[in-house]
Amino acid sequence: MTRIAVIPGDGIGREVVPVALDILEALGLDIEFDVLEQVNADTYLRTGVALSPDDFRRAQGSAAILLGAIGDPRVRDTNYGRGILLRLRFELDLYVNYRPAKLAHERLSPLRDPERRGIDCLIVRENTEGLYAGIGGRLRAETDLEVAIDAEIGTSHGVSRIVDFAFSIARTSVCLVDKSNAVPNNGGLWQRYWRDAQKRHPQLRTCHEYVDAAAMKLVADPTAFDVIVTNNSYGDILSDLASQLAGGIGLACSANINPGSGHGLFEPVHGSAPDIADKGVANPIATILTTALMLDQLSHREPAQAIRNAVYKAIERGRVTRDLGGTLSMKEAAAAIRAEL
DSSP states (O other): OEEEEEEEESTTHHHHHHHHHHHHHHTTOSEEEEEOTTOSHHHHHHHSOSSOHHHHHHHHTSSEEEEEEOOOTTOOSSHHHIIIIIHHHHHTTOOEEEEEEEOSOGGGOOOSOGGGOOOEEEEEEEOSSBGGGOOEEEESTTSTTOEEEEOOBOOHHHHHHHHHHHHHHOSSEEEEEEOTTTSHHHHHHHHHHHHHHHHHOTTSEEEEEEHHHHHHHHHHOGGGOSEEEEOHHHHHHHHHHHHHHTTOGGGOEEEEEOTTTOOEEEEESSOOOTTTTTTTOOOOHHHHHHHHHHHHHTTOHHHHHHHHHHHHHHHHTTOSBGGGTOOBOHHHHHHHHHHHO
């Protein structure tokens, strides 16, 4: 029996995770769920603890972690989110952030040119270094002389392994995105390992773009990209842009993985969306597609593809929530996908 740690979390996470689990159960796989209901903003506000030692132990000991959403408007500091998301990413060394962006149906694209709508790319983002490593501080805080510093961290170990991973999964091409013309030290480190990887993979096409140019080209012709590899902050931005080109944040799934250890944290990208929480209108597709990514990681590839096919069929039939142009509630949209299975 494969055990999955499940953290519904906050906001719409508490709604979309249960319907996604229903679909997983319908597949009849040998999977059990260890639901950590207590990991949420209510617990943090009451105890000041985001993820207790026991919670972390249960997550660490599972085959995978499925996370709904973290975030609550009552929590003003950043320690809550960092104490769950970043702690799991850093302490489990989940150095790959894996964000697929594939257009599910032509009508969902915001682009005018039909020939360039069919985005089908993977953004591979380094997940444990960069600006999000938390290196920096504030001097003379809350005064007119305040100085704030956030340092971008890059290491040979971190950069080399994420570049190698990007090349290992590429189908046709890999594009390195950096800003080496303005950030030369980190840029030079990425360029060094990029050149080494190019030599080892002569069968793949390669290109290099500065992040501002990459953003423009993603909009001009997203079909030009197969795999994009980049640092933590650029990947965070570009992957959200790519998700909008693929139909919107309601379809955006992600995985945070360590290919060596097998650890993985799987989460939809939409966040807790407190403005629509508890209204039954949230789009469940991002979480359902996230479970498909999780099944891929657990070597259940045929059921994973069956889930994706069911999602695409439901979208094609217009059996979707309002954000995708449909009229269904969250539970009705999830039921439509389950019916396609």
